Amino acid sequence: MTDPSIASDAEPPRVQIADGAVEPEPERPAMRRLFLTSDLRAATGLPRTHMDFYLREGIIQPTARTESGYLLFDERELDILRTVLRWRQHGIGIREIRQRLGRDDR
Numbered sequence: 001m002t003d004p005s006i007a008s009d010a011e012p013p014r015v016q017i018a019d020g021a022v023e024p025e026p027e028r029p030a031m032r033r034l035f036l037t038s039d040l041r042a043a044t045g046l047p048r049t050h051m052d053f054y055l056r057e058g059i060i061q062p063t064a065r066t067e068s069g070y071l072l073f074d075e076r077e078l079d080i081l082r083t084v085l086r087w088r089q090h091g092i093g094i095r096e097i098r099q100r101l102g103r104d105d106r
Helices: 037-044 048-056 075-089 094-101
Strands: 014-016 022-024 034-036 071-074
Touching: 034 037, 037 048, 037 071, 037 075, 071 075, 075 094
Parallel strands: none
Antiparallel strands: 014 022, 034 071
16 A cells, blocks of 8 residues: 555645634645764765874865764765765875865965
């Protein structure tokens, strides 16, 4: 049996408004996915020491920080990290990588 709430032709949820009329529920904006440092390490296979190095060198930059002090990264930083790892496999140095990323203000 198929769940009707996941059917492709299911109607959108409806909300009852003050005058008794019912109209479709407004769409909510998509939530931006944020990752912890451990999530980036798991996604790339990097050991902690390498991740710490890329953070210290300014190659990877946190997007935000939690109230507890944990660093948070968005999808863009994850993509940058993956690109950096490909460049490193091709022998490109940290200085050049920093320049390519426009993060050479050291």
